[in-house]
Amino acid sequence: MVMKEKRTANMEIKKINRTNIYQLLRKNSSLSRRDVVNKLQLCLPTVTQNIMELQEEGLIEEAGSVGNTGGRRAKVYDIVRDARTAIGIDITKNHITAVAVDLTGAVIACERIRCKFEKSDAYYKQLSVLVETVIEKAKLKREHILGVGIGVPGLITADNQTVFYGEILDFTGTTCSEFSKYIPFQTALYNDANAAGYAEIWANEETINAFYVMLSNNIGGSVVINGQIYSGDHLRSGEVGHITIVQNGKECYCGQKGCVDPYCAATVLSSLTNGNLEDFFLLLKKKSPEAIVLWNEYLDHLAVAVNNLHMLFDCKIILGGYVGEYLDEYLDDLVQRVKSRNPFTHDAGYLEVCCYKTEAIAAGAALNFIASFINTI
Numbered sequence: 001m002v003m004k005e006k007r008t009a010n011m012e013i014k015k016i017n018r019t020n021i022y023q024l025l026r027k028n029s030s031l032s033r034r035d036v037v038n039k040l041q042l043c044l045p046t047v048t049q050n051i052m053e054l055q056e057e058g059l060i061e062e063a064g065s066v067g068n069t070g071g072r073r074a075k076v077y078d079i080v081r082d083a084r085t086a087i088g089i090d091i092t093k094n095h096i097t098a099v100a101v102d103l104t105g106a107v108i109a110c111e112r113i114r115c116k117f118e119k120s121d122a123y124y125k126q127l128s129v130l131v132e133t134v135i136e137k138a139k140l141k142r143e144h145i146l147g148v149g150i151g152v153p154g155l156i157t158a159d160n161q162t163v164f165y166g167e168i169l170d171f172t173g174t175t176c177s178e179f180s181k182y183i184p185f186q187t188a189l190y191n192d193a194n195a196a197g198y199a200e201i202w203a204n205e206e207t208i209n210a211f212y213v214m215l216s217n218n219i220g221g222s223v224v225i226n227g228q229i230y231s232g233d234h235l236r237s238g239e240v241g242h243i244t245i246v247q248n249g250k251e252c253y254c255g256q257k258g259c260v261d262p263y264c265a266a267t268v269l270s271s272l273t274n275g276n277l278e279d280f281f282l283l284l285k286k287k288s289p290e291a292i293v294l295w296n297e298y299l300d301h302l303a304v305a306v307n308n309l310h311m312l313f314d315c316k317i318i319l320g321g322y323v324g325e326y327l328d329e330y331l332d333d334l335v336q337r338v339k340s341r342n343p344f345t346h347d348a349g350y351l352e353v354c355c356y357k358t359e360a361i362a363a364g365a366a367l368n369f370i371a372s373f374i375n376t377i
């Protein structure tokens, strides 16, 4: 019994060492065995053995050598970034975006098309065409593709297989097997905001706690606690779009009045410019009085929503989605509006604009497969 326990403990240590060595190489390029020894405080034979094994499995590779001329040169190693890849799809009312990501989380191919969502064979075939397009664009080896994550504007069951609330696309009850009818890889469904929030955490690994707000044609939200998405008891957490900010206010698609969604959705702004958000921001830059009025109202409502979130969670608030793409230069203005509402602090440094722009949802849906694979190394 004691022997068995000791053996198990040794195996665990071996696995931890292997994972740590791989993760170190994933985050830092061109490290020598000596660098790994120093950074992880492991002995050289352990490092040598693991590097050899990881190399045999095709997960890391030699990447040249370093050292003084005349002295002995040391080989340096990198991970094989595309030893595994994953594909992500973002489905919205009128568009499909597909991306391929590698083991570092980098988007290595992206394809976006205009295509109206419908529950039809033709639509599901279109998804598979898009998957094949990114495979070709990124020159992916099919046997290295871990899976295809599909981000959708709906709430998803814990097994990632069914949409259990899908008012936005009127697709409640749709299953993953319908979406993936023509996709010859493992697939999983993800809530769009959770997928995008996940991508942001990947891009910023030191983020422990955060609330991600997706300011797209609908509002979504994602709660990240200790680096993990907090889904809630009924998988409905983070639905900031349906927090009431104006009593008996504007009607929301959910059937209630005064929700954040009808005040902070991107469509509030793009309605001024025939649905084109880019045109709205061009108009705003040209100081169009109409655009300025609309933008001020928008920022005031957003400030209320953001402040409410910060009061509840006291953590970093990341603003993403369609509007997030344009927010960088208006962040100071928003910060001023948020600050004035906070009774405790006048520091609004917790407010950030997203790292990923248009491809966050698709990337996040793919990254779930990448993360699962890395956990097995």
Ligand SMILES: [Zn+2]
Pocket (backbone or CB within 6 Å): 241, 242, 252, 253, 254, 255, 256, 259, 260, 261
């Ligand atoms: Zn609502």
